[in-house]
Amino acid sequence: MKKFFALLLAVVMVLSLTACGGSGKTETAPAAETAPAAETAQASGTAETAEAEAWKPTKTINIYMTHGAGGDTDYMGRKLAEALEKVLGVSVVVTNVTGSNGATCMQQYKDGDTDGYTLIATNTAALTGNEATGMVDFGYTAFEPVAVYGMQSGENIVVPANSPxxxxxDLIEASKANPGTIRYGISTGGGVYIQACVLTNIGGAQFNIVDVGDGAARLNALLGDSVDATSLPYSTAAQYIEAGQLKSLCTCLSKAPDLLPDQRAASETIPELVIDTEYVVLAPKGTPANIVKALNDAILEATSTEEWKQMVNDYCLQNPFVLNVEDTIANLKEQRDLFQSFVPFL
Amino acid sequence: MSNKQYKLDIIPGIVLSLFAAFYLLQVPKIVEFKGLGSTPLTNRFVPYLWGGALLLLSLWILVRGIIRRKKYLAEGGRADKNSFAEAVSDKREVIASFISLTIYVALMGSVGFVIMTLIYVFVQILILTPRENWKKTYLPALITAAAAAGILFYVFRYLLNVLLPVGVLSVFGL
Amino acid sequence: MILQGLSAVLQPMTILLVAIGVAVGIIFGAIPGLTATMAIVMFLPVTYSMTSAQGISMLMALYIGGISGGLISAILLNIPGTPSSVATCFDGKPMANKGEAGKALGTGVVFSFIGTVIGIGLLMVLAPVLCDFALKFQAYEYCALAVFSLSMVIALTGRDMPKGLISAVIGALLATVGLAPVDSKPRFTFGTYQLNNGFALLVLLIGLFAISEVMAYAESVRKNQGYTIETNYKIRGAGFSIKEGLAQTKNAIVSALIGVGIGILPGIGGGVSCMIAYTVSKNTSKHRELYGTGIMDGVVASETANNATIGGAMIPLLSLGIPGDAATAMLLGGLQIHNVAPGPLIYQKSGEVVYAIFFAMVLSAIFMLIFMLFGMRFFVSVLKIPKNFLLPVIVVLCGIGAIGNANNLFDTYSMVAFGLMSYLLIKSKIPTVPMILGFILGPTFETNLRRVSQLASSDPFYRHPIFCVLIVATVLVVIFSTRANLKDARRAQEEELAEMEKMKAAGSDGE
Known part of the structure; x- marks a missing residue:
C-alpha cells in the first residue's frame, strides 16, 4: 500500500517536473525567437522594401479555418491553399477549428505566432458580424489582414413561387398593411439577422420575425410553409428558383453576381441593405508587414490563373475578386463601419 | 428492506439538490435577448425548467432516502460508519486512474502529446495491473506506451491532420 | 441514366475507393472516440480532387462503414464506437459476457446490412413521398416530437423512475451550457470562450462509456478477474442460425421503419433512433424482462435502426438539399463541391450521380457485410488482449477523438470531468443512458419551443394536426410506461424481500 502511494507520488513529481521544464521552455523559446525577428522585420519593412520582399516561407504554413469542412468558406480556403502551395513551394495545411460562427478559431489564433506560418481563413460576415452582434469584442483590427480573395454568390430574399x-x-408594403402576419424566417445573430434588422428598422417592414436556423433549415421552413419569406444563399435557392418553386425578390449583395447580372439588388429599395460576404485571410496581430505583403503577393499570383477563374465562376458565380493589402484593409473598414452603424438596433 | 440503500438516495439527493440550486442561481445572470423576434419566453425559461425539475427530483430521492433510513433504523439496522480512509483505500486504483488522467490532459498542451501519452499509458497500465504482476509488466507496458505514443501521433498529426499538441518536442521541429 | 450511374461506380478505381472507404469507416466507427462523422470530415478534403462519382462513392462508403463499425466495440468492450451504437451495448455486451460474442457480432453485422438495404430501398422508391412528409415537420412538430421522444426516457429508466429522470434532466442541463439556441447569448460559460461551443455529444459519450469502463476495471484489479475472459470464440457462419434470424423479421422491419423515419427528420440522428427502436422493441415484445440480459432482439433493434437511418437521412439530403445531421451536412458539402446540387432538380440535372450514389451505397453495404463477417474472427481476438493494456490505449484514442472533434484541447478537460461525473452517478445507481437522450433532445425541445413562441401569434397550434397527435401520444406513453415501471418495481421489491427472507434463514442457520 505505502509503496504504491510512494510510486504514485514519484510519478506525479516526475510529471510535474517535466511539465515545469516543458512549459518553461515553450514559453520562453518562441518569445526569444520572435521578438528580435519582429523588430528587425518592422525596421526593414519601413526602411527598405527591397529587402522586405525577400521573405520566403521555408516550412509548412498552417491555415486555421474558422468554418467546418463542407461549407463554402472551407472549400475556398482549401482551394486557395492548393494554389498557394504551387506558388510558394511549401506545403500549406488547412485545419478546421470550428464553433460559434468562427469566433472560437479567431479568438484562439488572433494572438498566435507572428512568423507568417500561422494564418486564419474566414469570411467577412463572420469577422464583422460577430463584432456587430456583440458575440466577440474584437474585429478585423485585432488581426493583420492579408487578403480578401473572393466574393460569395450572396444571399437572396426569396418567397414561394405562388406568393403574391x-x-x-411589395413584401414590405404588404407587411405594413397587415403588421405581424407575414412570417419572415431568420437565423438570429448571423448576417441574416442583421439583414432582417435593417429591413425592420430602416425599411420599416413589420414582419413576424421567426428564428428558423441555418440556410438549409430556412429552405425547409419555406418549403414546409412555416415561413412566408426568408433569405437564402443563392447556391441553396438556385435549383428551386429554376424549378419554379421559389421566387427571388432580390440579392443582398451590393450588385448582382457577375454571372447572374439580371438580378435586382436589395440596395435599390433600402440603400443600407448591403451584405457582401467575402472570403478573407488574416494573420495574427503583430505579423510583420513584409511577411503580410509577401503572402498577399503570393495570393495575388496564385489566384491569377485560368484554373482559379474557372473554379470561382463555377462555385461562386463570380469573377475572381482578390485585393492587395491596402484595399483589403479599406474594404474591411468599410464593411465594419456599415455593420457598426446597425449596432443600435441589433 | 433496502439495507443501506438509503445512502444511495441521501448523498446523491443532497449533492444534486445543491447543484440544482447553484444552477438556478446562475440563470438570472444570463443576458436576455431583447432584439428582433424576442418573445416573453426567453433564453432563461428552459434553464429554469430543467433546473427546477432537477431540484424537485433530487429532493424526491432525498426524502425517499430519509424515509428508507428511518425504516431501516426502526427495523433494528445499525447506521454503519464506514471510515473515509477505508473507502479511499478501497478505491485507490480508481482514484489513481483519475489523478493520472487529469494530469495527462492538464499537461498535454504544454508538454506535448508524445511524452504525456508515453507516461500516461505506462502509469495507467500499472494501475490496472495487480501489484504482484508489476515486475513482468514493466517492459511490455513500456513498449505499449511507446508504440501508442509514436504511432498515434504520427498517424493523427501527420496523416489525418489532427492538432495534437507537439509541446516541448517542438525544438526538434516536429 | 441508371446505366451511366452503374458504370460510374463499377470502375476499378471507384470500387477500390469504396472498399478503402468502408474499411476506414469501420475502423473509425469501431474505435471509441473516433466516429463516422470524423472519418467523413477528415477524408472530405481528400475527395475534392477526385471525380464526382469517386468522391461521393468514397464518402458514402465512409458513412456506411462508420455507422456499422460502432457495433464492434459496443459488443466487445461495452463502449459504443459511435453515438449510433449506444443501444447496441444494452444487449450486445451481456451476450459477449455469456460467451456469445460471435453471435452478437454476427447478428449486429447481418442486421446492419439488412437495415442499410431497407433504408436504401425506401430511399430509391419512396423518396418524393417521404420528403413531403418530412416537410410537414416544422417548429411545432419538432417541439412535440422532442417531448414525445423524451417521454421514452420513462420507459428506458426501468424500476427507479426518479433516478432515470434525474439522469435525463442532467443531460438536458449539460446541453444548456454554451451559446443559447435562437439568440446565441452565452449561458453558464463563466466567461470562458471555449465553453461557448457547449459540450460535444462525442465527448459526453466518451466520459459516460469509455472512462467509466476503465474505472469499472480499475475497481476489479484486486478482486481477481472481475471480468471473466471468454476463450471460446469459434464462430460458424454468421454466428446465428437462419431460424433465429427469421424469428427477428418483425422486430427488424419495425426497427428499420423507425430508423428511416427518424433519419428523414433533420436534426435527430442515429443516436436517438437506436435507443427509440430498442425501447419500442422492448415494450412490444412478449419477453420484455429478458431485454438487457443479452438477447438477440436488442442488438437487432439497435443495429437495424441505426443503419436504416442512413437511407432515411439521404432522402431529405438528396431531394431537398437539407442535411439531417453532421455527417450528412458534410456529404452535402461534398456534393456541392462536385457541382451536384441536391434539390428538386437533382434527378434531371445530375441523375447519373444520384444513381451512382445509390449503387455506391449498395456496394458499400455489400463490402461492409463481407469485411465485417470475415473480420469478426479477428475482432473477437480483441478480447484476448489483456484489458489492463487495452483500456489505457483506448483512453488515449478517446482523447485524440475529443481533440479532433473541433481541433481543440479544451474538450479533453470536459472528457475527464464527464468521466468523473459518470463514475459518481453509476456509484449512486443513477443510470447514465437517459442522459444521452436528454442531452440530444433537450436543445431540440428548447429551440423549437422558442420558435413556437415566436410563431404562436400568427400561426396557432390547432393548425398543426401532427403536433396534437404527438402530444396525445406523449400523454399515453407517460401513463403506460409509468404503470409498467411501477409493476416492475413492485415485482423487484417482492423478489428482494423473498431473497432477504432466504438470506435471513440461511444466516440464522450459519450463526
Whole structure:
C-alpha cells in the first residue's frame, strides 16, 4: 500500500517536473525567437522594401479555418491553399477549428505566432458580424489582414413561387398593411439577422420575425410553409428558383453576381441593405508587414490563373475578386463601419 | 428492506439538490435577448425548467432516502460508519486512474502529446495491473506506451491532420 | 441514366475507393472516440480532387462503414464506437459476457446490412413521398416530437423512475451550457470562450462509456478477474442460425421503419433512433424482462435502426438539399463541391450521380457485410488482449477523438470531468443512458419551443394536426410506461424481500 502511494507520488513529481521544464521552455523559446525577428522585420519593412520582399516561407504554413469542412468558406480556403502551395513551394495545411460562427478559431489564433506560418481563413460576415452582434469584442483590427480573395454568390430574399409578392417593395408594403402576419424566417445573430434588422428598422417592414436556423433549415421552413419569406444563399435557392418553386425578390449583395447580372439588388429599395460576404485571410496581430505583403503577393499570383477563374465562376458565380493589402484593409473598414452603424438596433 | 440503500438516495439527493440550486442561481445572470423576434419566453425559461425539475427530483430521492433510513433504523439496522480512509483505500486504483488522467490532459498542451501519452499509458497500465504482476509488466507496458505514443501521433498529426499538441518536442521541429 | 450511374461506380478505381472507404469507416466507427462523422470530415478534403462519382462513392462508403463499425466495440468492450451504437451495448455486451460474442457480432453485422438495404430501398422508391412528409415537420412538430421522444426516457429508466429522470434532466442541463439556441447569448460559460461551443455529444459519450469502463476495471484489479475472459470464440457462419434470424423479421422491419423515419427528420440522428427502436422493441415484445440480459432482439433493434437511418437521412439530403445531421451536412458539402446540387432538380440535372450514389451505397453495404463477417474472427481476438493494456490505449484514442472533434484541447478537460461525473452517478445507481437522450433532445425541445413562441401569434397550434397527435401520444406513453415501471418495481421489491427472507434463514442457520 505505502509503496504504491510512494510510486504514485514519484510519478506525479516526475510529471510535474517535466511539465515545469516543458512549459518553461515553450514559453520562453518562441518569445526569444520572435521578438528580435519582429523588430528587425518592422525596421526593414519601413526602411527598405527591397529587402522586405525577400521573405520566403521555408516550412509548412498552417491555415486555421474558422468554418467546418463542407461549407463554402472551407472549400475556398482549401482551394486557395492548393494554389498557394504551387506558388510558394511549401506545403500549406488547412485545419478546421470550428464553433460559434468562427469566433472560437479567431479568438484562439488572433494572438498566435507572428512568423507568417500561422494564418486564419474566414469570411467577412463572420469577422464583422460577430463584432456587430456583440458575440466577440474584437474585429478585423485585432488581426493583420492579408487578403480578401473572393466574393460569395450572396444571399437572396426569396418567397414561394405562388406568393403574391414580386419585389422587395411589395413584401414590405404588404407587411405594413397587415403588421405581424407575414412570417419572415431568420437565423438570429448571423448576417441574416442583421439583414432582417435593417429591413425592420430602416425599411420599416413589420414582419413576424421567426428564428428558423441555418440556410438549409430556412429552405425547409419555406418549403414546409412555416415561413412566408426568408433569405437564402443563392447556391441553396438556385435549383428551386429554376424549378419554379421559389421566387427571388432580390440579392443582398451590393450588385448582382457577375454571372447572374439580371438580378435586382436589395440596395435599390433600402440603400443600407448591403451584405457582401467575402472570403478573407488574416494573420495574427503583430505579423510583420513584409511577411503580410509577401503572402498577399503570393495570393495575388496564385489566384491569377485560368484554373482559379474557372473554379470561382463555377462555385461562386463570380469573377475572381482578390485585393492587395491596402484595399483589403479599406474594404474591411468599410464593411465594419456599415455593420457598426446597425449596432443600435441589433 | 433496502439495507443501506438509503445512502444511495441521501448523498446523491443532497449533492444534486445543491447543484440544482447553484444552477438556478446562475440563470438570472444570463443576458436576455431583447432584439428582433424576442418573445416573453426567453433564453432563461428552459434553464429554469430543467433546473427546477432537477431540484424537485433530487429532493424526491432525498426524502425517499430519509424515509428508507428511518425504516431501516426502526427495523433494528445499525447506521454503519464506514471510515473515509477505508473507502479511499478501497478505491485507490480508481482514484489513481483519475489523478493520472487529469494530469495527462492538464499537461498535454504544454508538454506535448508524445511524452504525456508515453507516461500516461505506462502509469495507467500499472494501475490496472495487480501489484504482484508489476515486475513482468514493466517492459511490455513500456513498449505499449511507446508504440501508442509514436504511432498515434504520427498517424493523427501527420496523416489525418489532427492538432495534437507537439509541446516541448517542438525544438526538434516536429 | 441508371446505366451511366452503374458504370460510374463499377470502375476499378471507384470500387477500390469504396472498399478503402468502408474499411476506414469501420475502423473509425469501431474505435471509441473516433466516429463516422470524423472519418467523413477528415477524408472530405481528400475527395475534392477526385471525380464526382469517386468522391461521393468514397464518402458514402465512409458513412456506411462508420455507422456499422460502432457495433464492434459496443459488443466487445461495452463502449459504443459511435453515438449510433449506444443501444447496441444494452444487449450486445451481456451476450459477449455469456460467451456469445460471435453471435452478437454476427447478428449486429447481418442486421446492419439488412437495415442499410431497407433504408436504401425506401430511399430509391419512396423518396418524393417521404420528403413531403418530412416537410410537414416544422417548429411545432419538432417541439412535440422532442417531448414525445423524451417521454421514452420513462420507459428506458426501468424500476427507479426518479433516478432515470434525474439522469435525463442532467443531460438536458449539460446541453444548456454554451451559446443559447435562437439568440446565441452565452449561458453558464463563466466567461470562458471555449465553453461557448457547449459540450460535444462525442465527448459526453466518451466520459459516460469509455472512462467509466476503465474505472469499472480499475475497481476489479484486486478482486481477481472481475471480468471473466471468454476463450471460446469459434464462430460458424454468421454466428446465428437462419431460424433465429427469421424469428427477428418483425422486430427488424419495425426497427428499420423507425430508423428511416427518424433519419428523414433533420436534426435527430442515429443516436436517438437506436435507443427509440430498442425501447419500442422492448415494450412490444412478449419477453420484455429478458431485454438487457443479452438477447438477440436488442442488438437487432439497435443495429437495424441505426443503419436504416442512413437511407432515411439521404432522402431529405438528396431531394431537398437539407442535411439531417453532421455527417450528412458534410456529404452535402461534398456534393456541392462536385457541382451536384441536391434539390428538386437533382434527378434531371445530375441523375447519373444520384444513381451512382445509390449503387455506391449498395456496394458499400455489400463490402461492409463481407469485411465485417470475415473480420469478426479477428475482432473477437480483441478480447484476448489483456484489458489492463487495452483500456489505457483506448483512453488515449478517446482523447485524440475529443481533440479532433473541433481541433481543440479544451474538450479533453470536459472528457475527464464527464468521466468523473459518470463514475459518481453509476456509484449512486443513477443510470447514465437517459442522459444521452436528454442531452440530444433537450436543445431540440428548447429551440423549437422558442420558435413556437415566436410563431404562436400568427400561426396557432390547432393548425398543426401532427403536433396534437404527438402530444396525445406523449400523454399515453407517460401513463403506460409509468404503470409498467411501477409493476416492475413492485415485482423487484417482492423478489428482494423473498431473497432477504432466504438470506435471513440461511444466516440464522450459519450463526
Amino acid at each position: 409578392y414580386n419585389t422587395l417593395d
